[in-house]
Every structure is written in C-alpha cells, then in structure tokens.
C-alpha cells in the first residue's frame with residue numbers, strides 16, 4: 229500500500245455442512261461489523277443471481293435421477309461462479325471493505341469429491357479426486373481465515389429436515405464433512421490460510437461471540453501486517 233491509501237479489508241470465510249448455521253452467523257457478523265462502522269459486504273456461493281448461478285440453481289433443484297449434467301461440467305460451473313465474482317471480491321477488499329462469505333472453494337471441492345456412484349449423473353472419466361476438484365479454483369483470492377462451523381450430522385438433522393435439493397442427503401453430507409477435514413489438513417501443512425474450528429452445536433449467541441473474537445483478531449492481523457491478498461492453493 230502507498231501512504232494514505234486505505235488498508236485492505238479482511239476476507240473471512242464461513243464453511244460447514246448444511247444447517248450448521250452459516251446463514252445465521254454471516255448475517256450476525258455483518259451486522260456486528262457494520263454497527264462498528266466497519267465497511268462490510270456479505271457474499272455467498274453459489275451466487276444464484278448470475279447467469280451461471282441460474283444454471284447451478286436449476287441443477288440443484290432438479291432431482292439426481294434427472295441425469296444429463298456431467299459432474300465435472302457442474303463442478304466447473306460452481307468454480308466459474310466464483311471466478312466471475314473474483315474481480316469484484318478483490319476490488320471490495322482493496323477498497324477497505326471486509327468480506328464475510330458463506331461457502332467458497334472448500335465447499336466446491338468437498339461436495340464434488342464426496343460424490344459416489346449413486347450421487348453421480350455419469351461415471352465418465354472415473355473418480356472425482358480431491359486434486360482434480362481443486363484445480364479450477366487454484367489462483368482465486370484466498371480467505372484470510374476459514375471459520376469451520378462444525379456440527380455432527382445428527383445435530384444438523386435436528387434443525388429441520390432436509391429440503392428437496394440434490395445434495396441434501398445424509399450419507400453425502402457425512403462424507404462432505406470428512407472432505408472438509410482433508411482440506412483443513414492440507415491448508416495446515418501449507419501454513420498460509422488459518423482454520424478456526426468452532427463447535428456449532430452451541431447457542432446462536434455463543435457461536436456468534438466466538439466468531440466475533442476470531443474476526444476481530446483476523447482484521448487486526450491483516451491490517452497490522454498489511455498482508456497482501458493470497459491466492460487459493462497456488
């Protein structure tokens with residue numbers, strides 16, 4: 229940064245399985261930061277409002293029995309949906325706004341790589357490996373912190389039954405949770421993107437207070453160290 233230019237905002241990512249409380253906590257955190265007069269923007273992926281997002285929405289809402297869409301093609305659409313947002317995301321941070329984001333590339337990799345034969349529309353090209361799934365997201369703006377809202381499958385189910393969307397199935401969600409753990413250990417080996425695992429079974433207010441403390445420390449670190457925006461898995 230040149231003297232006088234604003235410090236960049238922090239990029240905070242919330243990840244976790246369905247029903248862990250991401251939507252609730254993103255909105256509480258955004259409100260908290262705005263109340264402190266800190267410019268903050270909430271993002272969520274998939275962003276269903278774009279053309280690419282419309283295709284993703286159609287895919288998620290159609291049943292798995294409706295074949296037709298290749299699993300790799302849909303994976304690339306999820307990634308494209310992040311890439312089309314990437315310039316705006318980087319710009320928002322450069323302007324000094326913080327970003328609180330609901331899902332990102334980790335969800336992308338966790339969900340696709342967790343698919344088994346019964347979840348797939350075709351078995352063309354064999355296994356959906358972690359490596360293959362990570363490739364299209366390499367180079368995206370990386371978060372300054374990943375907050376993983378950790379919730380047992382049984383607890384998630386108690387929060388209201390799953391709706392009709394394609395991935396809202398118990399067995400898939402359980403495998404998704406272990407893929408997230410693999411991605412966490414890769415980041416920990418790499419040492420650039422810190423993960424904070426939070427027990428999401430606590431009350432909304434208790435979880436919120438923990439997140440406030442993580443976010444406050446992350447903003448502090450990013451701005452004191454003037455750390456440049458990192459790139460995903462690069």
Ligand code: ADP
Nearest residue numbers: 246247248249250251252253387428430431432
């Ligand atoms: P996600 O966006 O991760 O799917 P939501 O924030 O939409 O999760 O929460 C899913 C449901 O669980 C909502 O009905 C919400 O009110 C409820 N909920 C969220 N956090 C908690 C919590 N800590 N304890 C109990 N219920 C919660």
Ligand code: FDM
Nearest residue numbers: 273274306307331332335336339340395
């Ligand atoms: N999902 C989400 C993916 O499969 N890949 C991705 O890249 C992203 C961001 O889409 F089941 C899955 C996760 C979830 C579904 O997400 C829709 P929301 O948070 O319920 O809208």
